[in-house]
Amino acid sequence: MIVAIASGKGGTGKTTVAVNLALSLSGNVQLLDCDVEAPNVHLFLEAQPEGREVVGIPVPVVDADLCNQCGECSRLCQYNAIAVLGTGVMVFPELCHGCGGCALVCPEDAISEVMRPIGVVEESRSGSVHLVQGRLYVGEALVPPLIREVRARSCEEGVVLIDAPPGTSCSMIAAVRGSDFVVLVTEPTPFGLNDLELAVETVRVLGIPCGVVINRAGAGDDRVQEYCAAEGLEILLEIPDDRRIAEAYARGLTLVDAIPGIRPLFASLAARIEAVPPITAGYPVEKSLADVHS
Amino acid sequence: MKVVVTSMGEGVDSEVDPRFGRASKFVLVDTETSETTSADNSAGVDATHGAGVQAAETISRLGAECLITGHCGPKAFRALQAAGIEVYTGASGTVTEAIEQLRSGDLQRSGGPDVGGHWG
Numbered sequence: 001m002i003v004a005i006a007s008g009k010g011g012t013g014k015t016t017v018a019v020n021l022a023l024s025l026s027g028n029v030q031l032l033d034c035d036v037e038a039p040n041v042h043l044f045l046e047a048q049p050e051g052r053e054v055v056g057i058p059v060p061v062v063d064a065d066l067c068n069q070c071g072e073c074s075r076l077c078q079y080n081a082i083a084v085l086g087t088g089v090m091v092f093p094e095l096c097h098g099c100g101g102c103a104l105v106c107p108e109d110a111i112s113e114v115m116r117p118i119g120v121v122e123e124s125r126s127g128s129v130h131l132v133q134g135r136l137y138v139g140e141a142l143v144p145p146l147i148r149e150v151r152a153r154s155c156e157e158g159v160v161l162i163d164a165p166p167g168t169s170c171s172m173i174a175a176v177r178g179s180d181f182v183v184l185v186t187e188p189t190p191f192g193l194n195d196l197e198l199a200v201e202t203v204r205v206l207g208i209p210c211g212v213v214i215n216r217a218g219a220g221d222d223r224v225q226e227y228c229a230a231e232g233l234e235i236l237l238e239i240p241d242d243r244r245i246a247e248a249y250a251r252g253l254t255l256v257d258a259i260p261g262i263r264p265l266f267a268s269l270a271a272r273i274e275a276v277p278p279i280t281a282g283y284p285v286e287k288s289l290a291d292v293h294s
Numbered sequence: 295m296k297v298v299v300t301s302m303g304e305g306v307d308s309e310v311d312p313r314f315g316r317a318s319k320f321v322l323v324d325t326e327t328s329e330t331t332s333a334d335n336s337a338g339v340d341a342t343h344g345a346g347v348q349a350a351e352t353i354s355r356l357g358a359e360c361l362i363t364g365h366c367g368p369k370a371f372r373a374l375q376a377a378g379i380e381v382y383t384g385a386s387g388t389v390t391e392a393i394e395q396l397r398s399g400d401l402q403r404s405g406g407p408d409v410g411g412h413w414g
Contacts, residue, residue, distance in 0.1 A: 074351060080344025083351040085377035092369055095344045 001278055002160045002179040006203070008195025010166035012185045013215035013239065016249060017269075018163040019044045020256050021183075022129050024263070024270040028158050029129050034147045034175035035165040036119060036134035043252050047124035047131050054120050055134075055149040057098030057142060057289055058113035062089045066110035073102035073111060098145060098289050119146045121153060130155075144174035145289050151175075152288040159273070168195075168202040176203060178285030181276040182210040183236060188220030193227060200231065206283055209276075213269070216241040237269045297323045297396065298358040299389045304332035306389040312364025313413070315345030321389045322356050325397075346370025346411075350377055362392045362401065371407040383408050 005018040015033075019041055022031045033041040060073070060082060071084045081095035082102050093116050103111040119136040134150040136143060143165070151174075154160045164175035176182055182203045186196040196212065203210045212228050217238035228235050239245065239255075239262075248258035255262045300317035301308040311317040320333045333356055338349040346366070350373035353361060360380040374381050382401040385392040395401045 078342070080341055080347040080351075083347050083373055085351060085354050085373055088376065090347075090373060090376045092344060092347055092373075095347070095369070 001158075001181075001276060002154070002162065003181045003183060003273055003276065004162040004164050004176040004179040004208075005183045005185060006164035006172060006176050006199060007166055007185040008168055008197070008199035008202075009186065009191050012166075012187045012192060013213070014166070014185050015040050015044070015163055016215070016239075016255065017183060017185050017213050017237075018161050020254055020262070020266045021269055021273065022161050023127075023254055023256050024266040025159055025161075025274065026270075027128065030155055030158065030160045031129050031131050032150050032154055032160060032162045033131065033133035034150055034162050034171075036136045036143055036146045036150065037165065037171075039133040039135055041131060041163055042124065042133060044254050045124075045126040045129060045131060047126035047129070049122065049124045051123040052120055053122075054117050055146060056115035056117040057096065057145050058100060059093040059096045059098065059116045060091050060102050060111045061114050062091060063110045063112070064088060066108045067106075068108055068110075070107065072105045072107060076101045076105050094141075097142060118142055121146070121149050123153065143171040144286075147171060147174040148286050148288045151178075151285055152291065168198045172199075172202070173206070174286065176208065177206055177283045179208055180278045181273070182208050183213055183273075184210050185213045185215055186224055187216045188214060188218070188222070188224045190220075190223075192220070193224050196224065197227065200233065208279065211236040211272075213237045213239065215239045236272055237265055239265065295325050295359050296357050297325055297360045297362060297393065298353045298356060299323065299385070299392050300361075300363040301332075301389050306330055306393075308389055310362070310364060310385045310387060310389060310392050312386075314361070314363045314366050314370050315341070315347075315349045317349065317363065320349075320353055320356065322353075322358065323389070323393055325393065344369065347373045350374045350379070353377075354379065360396075362396055365409040365413055366404060366407050367409050367411050367413050368407040369411060371404070 022029045033039040073082045079095045118140045124131045134146045165171045186192040211234040219241035299321045300311040301319045301321045338345045354377040362382045362385045381404040
């Protein structure tokens with residue numbers, strides 16, 4: 001079963017919920033940190049490294065002796081990553097999304113592909129938690145291919161938790177699609193509510209059931225609760241607005257270990273998550289580029 | 295020499311468009327015959343990424359040997375260099391005035407990009 005922890009707004013507590021939920025579930029849990037631009041799950045788990053792999057996207061290389069500048073590759077490319085200029089073809093690897101289409105349409109078979117590294121996938125273990133995290137190289141812009149590589153390392157059995165990147169753009173979609181349930185974390189502020197609404201609309205389009213965790217409950221007003229009631233959204237958990245929680249977080253401690261009384265809250269969330277039925281409809285997980293090209 | 299000027303509209307009386315990749319139109323002027331044609335750049339305007347590369351390919355296909363525009367970013371400049379097109383930036387006024395600026399030596403030939411990516 002795959003459960004994604006997501007939120008429209010950043011900084012609402014996705015990682016806090018993901019880590020503490022992982023520690024509250026029974027049995028082995030796989031935790032995928034798909035916030036590859038700023039992975040931070042590892043800060044809260046003392047995990048032993050188990051492996052590290054550089055991943056990349058395939059980018060075209062043109063054999064100038066075979067190329068006749070017909071321009072089929074350039075016409076196909078939606079990202080203008082390959083262009084016929086003067087007497088040659090020029091590739092802009094930083095624009096390439098790695099679809100491989102140019103190599104397929106080239107009538108002269110002049111295009112081959114090489115891997116351009118965009119980041120690393122690191123695996124580690126902490127007790128019952130198997131952590132897989134993606135880390136995008138600084139300056140890289142293509143997030144979904146690395147998220148797909150992280151997800152390609154998820155196992156079939158047990159609970160897989162996904163710490164998704166914030167927002168509702170393509171990177172969030174890449175992290176969330178194909179999951180059985182989405183936990184949407186928000187806070188009781190106008191921004192929290194607005195971005196929760198966007199996230200709910202997004203996961204509804206993806207056809208995935210979702211519930212809401214309200215973090216820092218009591219810090220704002222009741223509009224998030226009113227919205228959830230009006231939309232028929234289950235409130236899975238309310239984490240109280242408590243200075244001790246912020247202090248534990250700032251020290252890199254988990255709430256279930258540091259804050260007395262928090263453990264039962266996450267235990268009930270874990271029980272609720274373990275009862276989630278798998279869904280068979282919806283969009284499948286996208287294949288990693290390595291699988292597509294093999 | 296065939297010169298392309300980025301422009302807001304068609305014809306030599308149009309204003310120079312300071313953007314290259316997302317310029318509204320390209321006006322092609324043959325400085326020997328004074329023959330002019332205008333070309334559309336909707337492909338560049340609508341491009342999600344790489345508008346400058348797309349525009350360089352478009353004007354290369356038009357047979358341009360020289361480009362006059364306002365600014366030129368890094369990928370566009372690399373593409374134009376590969377296509378063997380001379381780049382002159384900092385142009386203003388109408389297309390006719392820009393051609394005059396080129397003729398009188400008022401425009402400096404660019405040795406590199408003068409703005410970062412995504413400027414326009």
